[in-house]
Amino acid sequence: MPTGSLADAVRRGPTRLRLRATVLLAALLLVATACGGSSDKAATATTTKTYKIGVLTDITGPSSALGKKVLAAVRAGIGVAGTEGYKIQYVTGDTQSTAAGAGTAAQKLVNQDHVFAVILISNLGYGAAPFLTAKGVPVFGGDIDGPEWLTSRNMFSVFGYPDYTKVETTTGQFFKLVGATTIGAIAYGVVPSAALSAQATAVSSTAAGLKTGYLNAQVPLGSTDVGPMVLAMKSAKVDGAIFLLQQNTAFAVIEGLGQQGAALKAPLLTGGYGADLLDAGPGAQRDAQGAYFQLPFEPAEMGTPATEKFQAALRQYAGFTEPGGLNEYIAYLSVDALVAGLKKAGDRPTQASLITAMLGISDYDGAGLFGSHTMSFAMADRGKGGVGSDNCLWFTRFEGSSFHLVQGADPLCGSVIAGKTVS
Helix, strand or coil: CCCCCCCCCEEECCCEEECCCCCEECCCCCCCCCCCCCCCCCCCCCCCCEEEEEEEECCCCCCHHHHHHHHHHHHHHHHHHHHCCCEEEEEEEECCCCHHHHHHHHHHHHHHCCCCEEEEECCCHHHCHHHHHHCCCCEEECCCCCCHHHHCCCEEEECECCCCCEEECHHHHHHHHCCCCEEEEEEECCCHHHHHHHHHHHHHHHHCCCEEEEEEEEECCCCCCCHHHHHHHHHCCCCEEEEECCHHHHHHHHHHHHHCCCCCCEEEECCCCCHHHHCCCHHHHHHCCCCEEEECCCCHHHCCHHHHHHHHHHHHHHCCCCCCCHHHHHHHHHHHHHHHHHCCCCCCCCHHHHHHHHHCCCCECHHHCCCCCCECCCHHHCCCCCCCHHHEEEEEEEECCEEEECCCCCCEECCEEEEEECC
């Protein structure tokens, strides 16, 4: 899912730096209850083996805020795994917020740290994927960067395997549901999944009977020059827009449109839900009023057993006081999926047996956070749809100081539009 993993340490407007708040996911509870667990986790482990994993994410550089959230949620996942008898230790690999840095960090994790598996969460993770695949290292995370998740049998995305060149109906349906008529889509060109998603949004909106007023899938990463975008969107009379950008940049565009007398009816952010926004301060919350946020998982506001377990794990093991965001979901579920695979990988799992076991899991339920839906890790099932299990996304709207469910959109499940692709 595009852009969710990018850090928000960018300048808001022309001068101010502001901490971001976007992407990724988090945890579960310390006690495995009957509800919300993966359908592949039937028995409690008795192993005393300690598994050493690497966490490859953006720890320094422009996206460094991401790394802190990811590491915290991994600790929550490891805490839950411990209650099931699995001992997991982690070491870190820093992408330095570059694709080249991701490749270097991957080599360090494998050649120096000798990790058993890797959790990879970065929009620039495609820089590490070829090496990890060549070495046969199991990789867990989210398909938020590039197409390698679809083709590499060692890579396991915990929110499904979207083919970003395909177009699904979900986004267009959402904008129609909330009353938008002319749609904009803005994304970073350096992040393939984001750029393709922006293009797909335009096609999805047209299929829903809406007009595409503005499409910009080539925004430079880190750019704070939002003036031209604001004027172009105003001129096109855009009233709904998806932002596959760092959160502060998205808010700068939203604020600029308001100042121009062209306030959006339906601004939609792919990241920023939960603690990412709530911890960003009153300025960010002011800018976010009325904005919509999407997730490929149940949001905390649903109050299901699975979401309660997830939030409890974050509190217990990571010290969170606010709902976890997208990055936290993905990081926690990466550990959850690893444990699901270990339970099927034999008494003495190897990297090869773990990969084989993962490829055989066809009913992973994301620790219950997919609601009634499941997903498959099998190669034959990859790339069949968009982001989310069964093309389902959950939407919230930020009002006052909290997130609220959107009637008719929790979840909103679409389908792939036959014959429509982007490139």
